[in-house]
Amino acid sequence: MALPKTSSPFSLPSFSLLLFILFLALQTPLSFSSDTISANSSISGDRQLTSKGGNFVLGFFSPANSSKKYYIGIWYKKVSKQTPVWVANRETPVSDHTKSELKLSDNGNLVLLNESKAQIWSTNLHISASYTVAVLQDSGNLKLTDGSKSSSILWQSIDHPTDTWLPGGKLGLNKVTKRDQRLISWKSSADPAPGIFSLELDPNGTSQYFIQWNKSVSYWSSGTWNGQIFSGVPEMNQNYNYDFTYVNNRNESYFIYSVKYDSVISRFIMDRSGRIQQLTWMEDLQDWILFWSQPRAQCEVYSLCGPFGSCNENGLPFCKCVKGFAARNQTEWDLEDRRGGCVRNTPLQCSSNSSANVEKDKFYKMDGMRLPKNPQNQLYVASAEECASACLNNCSCTAYSFGAGCSVWYGDLINLQEQYNGSDAGTLYLRLAASELPDSTSKKGTVAGAVAGGVAGLVVCVVIIWVLNWMRRKRQMIHAVQAVGRTLVPFRYSDLQHFTKNFSEKLGGGGFGLVFKGFLPDSTAIAVKKLEGLRLHGEKQFRAEVSTIGTVQHVNLVRLLGFCSEGTGRLLVYEFMPKGSLDVQLFHDNSVVLDWNKRYQIALGIARGLAYLHEKCRDCIIHCDIKPENILLDASFVPKVADFGLAKLLGREFSRVLTTMRGTRGYLAPEWITGVAITAKADVYSYGMMLLEIISGRRNSEQTEEGKATFFPTLAANRLVQGDVQSLVDHRLGDDVNIEELERACKIACWCIQDDESSRPTMGQVVQILEGFQEINMPPIPRSLQILVESPENINFFSELSSNQGSQARSTTSTGSQVKSAASRSSNV
Numbered sequence: 001m002a003l004p005k006t007s008s009p010f011s012l013p014s015f016s017l018l019l020f021i022l023f024l025a026l027q028t029p030l031s032f033s034s035d036t037i038s039a040n041s042s043i044s045g046d047r048q049l050t051s052k053g054g055n056f057v058l059g060f061f062s063p064a065n066s067s068k069k070y071y072i073g074i075w076y077k078k079v080s081k082q083t084p085v086w087v088a089n090r091e092t093p094v095s096d097h098t099k100s101e102l103k104l105s106d107n108g109n110l111v112l113l114n115e116s117k118a119q120i121w122s123t124n125l126h127i128s129a130s131y132t133v134a135v136l137q138d139s140g141n142l143k144l145t146d147g148s149k150s151s152s153i154l155w156q157s158i159d160h161p162t163d164t165w166l167p168g169g170k171l172g173l174n175k176v177t178k179r180d181q182r183l184i185s186w187k188s189s190a191d192p193a194p195g196i197f198s199l200e201l202d203p204n205g206t207s208q209y210f211i212q213w214n215k216s217v218s219y220w221s222s223g224t225w226n227g228q229i230f231s232g233v234p235e236m237n238q239n240y241n242y243d244f245t246y247v248n249n250r251n252e253s254y255f256i257y258s259v260k261y262d263s264v265i266s267r268f269i270m271d272r273s274g275r276i277q278q279l280t281w282m283e284d285l286q287d288w289i290l291f292w293s294q295p296r297a298q299c300e301v302y303s304l305c306g307p308f309g310s311c312n313e314n315g316l317p318f319c320k321c322v323k324g325f326a327a328r329n330q331t332e333w334d335l336e337d338r339r340g341g342c343v344r345n346t347p348l349q350c351s352s353n354s355s356a357n358v359e360k361d362k363f364y365k366m367d368g369m370r371l372p373k374n375p376q377n378q379l380y381v382a383s384a385e386e387c388a389s390a391c392l393n394n395c396s397c398t399a400y401s402f403g404a405g406c407s408v409w410y411g412d413l414i415n416l417q418e419q420y421n422g423s424d425a426g427t428l429y430l431r432l433a434a435s436e437l438p439d440s441t442s443k444k445g446t447v448a449g450a451v452a453g454g455v456a457g458l459v460v461c462v463v464i465i466w467v468l469n470w471m472r473r474k475r476q477m478i479h480a481v482q483a484v485g486r487t488l489v490p491f492r493y494s495d496l497q498h499f500t501k502n503f504s505e506k507l508g509g510g511g512f513g514l515v516f517k518g519f520l521p522d523s524t525a526i527a528v529k530k531l532e533g534l535r536l537h538g539e540k541q542f543r544a545e546v547s548t549i550g551t552v553q554h555v556n557l558v559r560l561l562g563f564c565s566e567g568t569g570r571l572l573v574y575e576f577m578p579k580g581s582l583d584v585q586l587f588h589d590n591s592v593v594l595d596w597n598k599r600y601q602i603a604l605g606i607a608r609g610l611a612y613l614h615e616k617c618r619d620c621i622i623h624c625d626i627k628p629e630n631i632l633l634d635a636s637f638v639p640k641v642a643d644f645g646l647a648k649l650l651g652r653e654f655s656r657v658l659t660t661m662r663g664t665r666g667y668l669a670p671e672w673i674t675g676v677a678i679t680a681k682a683d684v685y686s687y688g689m690m691l692l693e694i695i696s697g698r699r700n701s702e703q704t705e706e707g708k709a710t711f712f713p714t715l716a717a718n719r720l721v722q723g724d725v726q727s728l729v730d731h732r733l734g735d736d737v738n739i740e741e742l743e744r745a746c747k748i749a750c751w752c753i754q755d756d757e758s759s760r761p762t763m764g765q766v767v768q769i770l771e772g773f774q775e776i777n778m779p780p781i782p783r784s785l786q787i788l789v790e791s792p793e794n795i796n797f798f799s800e801l802s803s804n805q806g807s808q809a810r811s812t813t814s815t816g817s818q819v820k821s822a823a824s825r826s827s828n829v
């Protein structure tokens with residue numbers, strides 16, 4: 001490329017070039033791209049270290065922009081949301097980072113000096129080396145080494161983790177120094193100081209991890225290590241993105257792990273919410289997506305909401321204060337630091353100094369509660385009344401429950417959970433000051449009557465106005481629906497309320513919200529999905545995403561008719577499908593058995609719908625949640641894929657729901673657990689699992705083989721290789737089966753559920769194979785199905801299989817590419 005003409009030294013282009021060079025020159029000292037701290041260089045102000053490959057940055061950061069608190073940290077350079085993986089001075093921030101300094105001290109230690117040059121953090125070693133250097137590595141590790149011998153590591157940050165466990169870092173116990181390496185959560189999003197939750201290796205020496213509250217109460221255990229997985233984390237069976245190693249010798253015991261796919265930005269943290277989590281950065285969404293967490297339910301975290309806080313799995317936020325209480329410190333509560341819990345709005349009017357004219361305390365009834373965890377007293381009284389009065393008579397009693405006996409609690413109540421239906425659920429009577437619970441039976445009857453009369457009059461007026469309004473709107477609505485034709489209708493919430501008779505006829509529901517049946521004024525049947533219990537996007541983004549979904553149209557996709565976005569309410573309106581969802585047709589005993597031809601056509605229709613989503617529409621849409629519940633059937637059993645686009649619409653919430661509310665076995669591809677980026681091949685996997693269910697007419701996980709529980713896909717893969725597919729098909733079909741189609745369907749299903757996504761066919765190839773336009777090879781048995789062991793009986797079954805089929809499976813792994821090349825050949829025709 002030719003340079004711009006420079007006849008005049010002040011011509012515009014060269015002037016801006018000059019500015020640009022000047023700009024670069026000014027920038028350089030700031031982003032001094034070194035990865036090393038040596039004796040004559042230090043970190044201060046905005047100077048940062050950048051690792052060689054540009055993965056990580058070390059420098060001063062401030063977690064909440066407003067606060068003048070700076071910490072030395074290491075964070076991802078390629079992640080737009082600043083995400084520290086390590087913090088040096090967790091508890092002692094500096095207020096002026098330009099005058100503070102991270103440097104090597106004269107004795108070779110790495111030290112952090114604050115504004116007044118006082119040492120506030122140090123690596124604290126006795127170093128004999130003549131000089132040292134600190135290097136930030138591409139793995140996010142800051143390594144202090146002997147300057148003359150870089151192989152001798154004196155100290156490294158990954159062995160002193162904060163809340164993040166990085167690959168290569170030890171998490172365990174040094175038996176000599178008695179020091180443990182544990183993950184400790186941040187206090188709040190604005191404060192990296194050690195919080196109340198931690199993950200540590202069992203100090204008693206077994207190979208299992210505990211999550212602890214306040215270093216004292218363990219509420220989750222990983223189960224012991226069996227050489228391959230932790231017994232309490234069976235999903236690790238599919239977890240082939242990580243290699244865990246357990247080291248246990250005289251000096252130390254710890255786990256260490258490595259990642260197989262370096263390109264994936266994934267982190268393992270002890271979260272502030274009391275759960276360990278594995279998150280992966282999704283460039284598309286510009287956000288961290290949750291792939292895995294334990295304990296699975298948020299409310300299982302011990303004392304999550306603090307004293308007198310109550311957890312609710314079905315609501316967001318999870319925590320709220322019980323009736324009559326408010327957050328002890330609203331600032332901390334809003335930052336999700338719930339240790340302080342809640343305090344009474346009104347002090348108890350304790351019975352000991354009650355004079356005659358003061359009302360006694362009362363009890364507030366709370367149904368469906370998980371009762372408090374903290375110690376309770378069992379009183380031997382006969383009736384609920386006596387139990388109540390026993391509690392009332394002791395000033396420190398705060399609640400009672402009368403079920404199997406009389407339980408009373410003194411002091412703070414922790415671990416309350418609402419809308420709880422476990423076996424230990426009960427009714428709790430919470431003690432409150434009388435003024436918190438106004439009497440429902442008013443003594444001022446006459447006044448109340450007069451007021452009631454007035455209110456009734458008002459209500460009549462309101463109703464009349466409302467009816468008139470409704471009739472007008474109803475006319476408009478008929479108009480709108482006819483006029484807009486194929487574009488989306490923005491419905492009003494109140495209208496949808498009418499159309500669904502106030503959401504009275506429930507069609508179904510899942511993690512994303514309930515679905516209700518309704519009718520438009522022109523008698524068109526609709527299904528209205530209420531998105532609930534989710535942190536949803538703002539109005540504008542919601543509308544944008546919904547209109548993208550609205551443009552996607554295919555005979556095998558459920559059509560979106562409209563939506564509603566008012567306040568916090570978000571609803572989606574779909575065409576109604578009279579035959580309901582595929583799971584009902586397949587698994588419910590009362591329904592007519594679907595014949596083979598219908599099943600095959602359904603499988604083909606779904607494949608076409610998905611192929612369209614993946615390949616034909618403008619932006620590739622990955623469904624992410626393919627399962628029989630999300631396949632609807634119209635009056636003539638034409639399948640329609642429902643809920644596509646929700647992954648994009650709900651973003652981070654989608655994966656939260658997907659991975660926390662449901663088991664991981666079933667339809668989710670292994671990459672959902674391993675954290676590898678999700679592609680359309682994840683849908684292919686789910687489709688394969690579902691296809692097996694279409695063939696067998698039963699849930700994959702509920703299949704029994706001579707009375708033993710067997711994971712059906714394992715059985716199917718093996719029978720297929722043995723050449724016995726006929727035993728796999730739904731027994732209710734009898735002879736009504738096309739064996740050629742059956743074999744083809746079994747093979748394609750087994751190809752779809754391969755662990756390695758590159759071995760799976762695309763949905764377009766699936767369509768071609770099901771249509772019979774393309775031949776298909778015998779698939780290998782997926783690796784994860786070879787090691788899935790459900791019960792002791794299966795161990796024999798599997799060892800037998802692996803000796804018979806192991807070699808065969810390995811020798812056929814290259815056939816994935818054969819499917820592909822065959823497909824490209826036929827599409828070229």
Ligand SMILES: *[C@@H]1O[C@H](CO)[C@@H](O)[C@H](O)[C@H]1NC(C)=O
Nearest residue numbers: 037038039040041131133147
């Ligand atoms: C810093 O010290 C090292 C050796 O200790 C030397 O090689 C390097 O040139 C020095 N850098 C500066 C900027 O003085």
Ligand SMILES: *[C@@H]1O[C@H](CO)[C@@H](O)[C@H](O)[C@H]1NC(C)=O
Nearest residue numbers: 062063064065066080081082
């Ligand atoms: C802090 O400020 C930077 C730049 O102004 C911004 O990109 C970042 O999102 C802010 N972080 C928080 C937590 O507000």
Ligand SMILES: *[C@@H]1O[C@H](CO)[C@@H](O)[C@H](O)[C@H]1NC(C)=O
Nearest residue numbers: 095114115116117118119120
């Ligand atoms: C620096 O740290 C020392 C020791 O912790 C402390 O006494 C001093 O107040 C700190 N200086 C500033 C400006 O915070």
Ligand SMILES: *[C@@H]1O[C@H](CO)[C@@H](O)[C@H](O)[C@H]1NC(C)=O
Nearest residue numbers: 201202203204205206210218
């Ligand atoms: C460790 O062992 C001691 C004594 O054997 C026991 O009291 C304690 O509960 C154990 N701790 C854990 C975490 O299992």
Ligand SMILES: *[C@@H]1O[C@H](CO)[C@@H](O)[C@H](O)[C@H]1NC(C)=O
Nearest residue numbers: 196213214215216306339340
């Ligand atoms: C945590 O334990 C310490 C004692 O180990 C105790 O002083 C502190 O109050 C506890 N924190 C809470 C929130 O209960």
Ligand SMILES: *[C@@H]1O[C@H](CO)[C@@H](O)[C@H](O)[C@H]1NC(C)=O
Nearest residue numbers: 175176247248249250251252
């Ligand atoms: C344990 O530590 C001692 C002293 O540092 C060392 O000599 C020995 O090799 C270590 N043992 C193992 C198994 O690492």
Ligand SMILES: *[C@@H]1O[C@H](CO)[C@@H](O)[C@H](O)[C@H]1NC(C)=O
Nearest residue numbers: 191328329330331332333337
């Ligand atoms: C609430 O907590 C914040 C942060 O810990 C603290 O700065 C503030 O003083 C507290 N407010 C009250 C009223 O205690």
Ligand SMILES: *[C@@H]1O[C@H](CO)[C@@H](O)[C@H](O)[C@H]1NC(C)=O
Nearest residue numbers: 347348349350351352353354
């Ligand atoms: C109850 O009486 C005790 C002393 O007997 C007194 O300290 C306390 O403040 C009284 N409580 C109320 C709510 O009046």
Ligand SMILES: *[C@@H]1O[C@H](CO)[C@@H](O)[C@H](O)[C@H]1NC(C)=O
Nearest residue numbers: 352377393394395396397410
């Ligand atoms: C109330 O109960 C507590 C805890 O059991 C007990 O220590 C206290 O003596 C009781 N007080 C009265 C007045 O019975």
Ligand SMILES: *[C@@H]1O[C@H](CO)[C@@H](O)[C@H](O)[C@H]1NC(C)=O
Nearest residue numbers: 313314419420421422423425
């Ligand atoms: C408890 O509630 C959940 C969700 O509301 C439901 O799926 C589950 O079946 C219920 N369990 C029992 C034992 O009622």
